[in-house]
Amino acid sequence: MPTDTCAGCGAVYQNNLTCETVFDDFLALEFTDAAYGEVHLLTVACYMIQHGQYSDDALVWIEQQLRDHLEKGIPAEQIRQKAAKETRQDRHTWRVARRKEDKPQEKIPWSMTILDVALQYQDSESYRKLVRQWASITLSEMRPLLPDPK
Numbered sequence: 001m002p003t004d005t006c007a008g009c010g011a012v013y014q015n016n017l018t019c020e021t022v023f024d025d026f027l028a029l030e031f032t033d034a035a036y037g038e039v040h041l042l043t044v045a046c047y048m049i050q051h052g053q054y055s056d057d058a059l060v061w062i063e064q065q066l067r068d069h070l071e072k073g074i075p076a077e078q079i080r081q082k083a084a085k086e087t088r089q090d091r092h093t094w095r096v097a098r099r100k101e102d103k104p105q106e107k108i109p110w111s112m113t114i115l116d117v118a119l120q121y122q123d124s125e126s127y128r129k130l131v132r133q134w135a136s137i138t139l140s141e142m143r144p145l146l147p148d149p150k
């Protein structure tokens with residue numbers, strides 16, 4: 001049995017679900033069904049943010065992508081293309097992934113996690129709604145992870 005609380009995001013495990021297994025299931029669902037795949041960008045971003053997998057540079061970058069999508073309404077596909085281009089171009093100046101030797105990311109008491117989505121969704125419509133809600137909460141609660149505004 002895994003421990004009953006996620007070491008990454010603090011979610012309390014229920015119904016034998018763990019963040020990792022849920023994430024794997026969600027990715028499979030999103031890759032096979034476009035009605036779920038629509039929110040793929042948000043699922044990956046939120047999971048990575050809440051589990052401390054982005055470097056400090058990447059956190060600043062992904063926060064901007066989430067803001068562009070959720071607040072300015074820029075389509076996910078456009079963000080995906082831009083992101084692919086930017087991460088490729090900037091490969092030599094900054095890394096996306098947080099490394100083991102980096103300082104661990106500060107813990108945030110997230111008010112919604114991937115498990116909340118897993119336990120509540122019933123179909124693709126409620127899935128998309130819950131993932132968007134999870135993304136909005138993640139975006140507003142990730143502020144302490146970002147550098148102070150200059």
Ligand SMILES: [Zn+2]
Binds near residue numbers: 007009010019113
């Ligand atoms: Zn977790």
